[in-house]
Amino acid sequence: MIRPWPRLDSQPVFDAGLFSVTRDRTRSPRTGHERDVYVLHMVDWLMTVPLTEQGELVMVRQYRHGSGEASLEIPGGLHDGAGERHEAGAARELAEETGYGGGVLSFLGELRPQPALMSNRVRIYLARGVRRMASAQPDAGEDIEVVLLDPSEIAARIASGEMNNAMTVTALALARFGGQL
């Protein structure tokens, strides 16, 4: 039985706007010893696995500032906050990044992106039957190329290193493990 570690204190130590860091005092329920851990806080993420009526994945190739390289990814982004329904946020990110929409959205699952370090969640959706409704509207900080991909290509694109974002592999895996892909 793994018991929770009580959080005795939490102090803000860094704020980057997009994310912030706290130093939290915790106590092991097994040994009684106290220790400090750092926790990174940001809003929840939303991702969508979009499939056209022809069964093609709608993906985006984009440059990533953390890795310093481009990768082939599932569309997604940040939840806009308490005023936005999760499903609406997922559809908004899909439309902004790809211009696709109009499909039927279903919930694939909620995970922790990096539970050792981050306190947020990622909610992942499937969108069946999407079609191109408009041009993509990327943010100023994004360069995005829309790519249609046959799902049978997934393993090869991962193996080649082109699809190297773990969160994209996770989203595709939820659809695969659930039998929808």
Place this chain on the structure above:
Amino acid sequence: MIRPWPRLDSQPVFDAGLFSVTRDRTRSPRTGHERDVYVLHMVDWLMTVPLTEQGELVMVRQYRHGSGEASLEIPGGLHDGAGERHEAGAARELAEETGYGGGVLSFLGELRPQPALMSNRVRIYLARGVRRMASAQPDAGEDIEVVLLDPSEIAARIASGEMNNAMTVTALALARFGGQL
């Protein structure tokens, strides 16, 4: 064609020991506009999908300070640095967290855990035919329970929320997409 954004400058702005943050000045190759981005740096991660000779997954249930809850995960941890071969580090983490070892290790893939924000990589291995060699030796900051799981249970454990670490789903997905699981 998605071109790289030149990194014009990088300033350290926070150091938590386990990870650090830089504020980097970049320039869009599309618009020419400059902007600041924050990048989180830490050592690479190593994960192993361990299978016993009977084909059971060797997993760990552990408490996570970011999410504030326990989850059922693939063993893994931090690369010890330049002096350690990646394969040796993966086997070390497997032994420390589970007490299992002795199998045949093969490379499943290298991904970016969170390329929008983080500069590091995760290397994922498969270990076939592992067996219990010793007791687990968790770090002081870890409470770990070893769990053997039939791979046919993966989808149900994800759906129940028990297996909610996206990195674990990613590691299992690499094995599944590659046809090894």
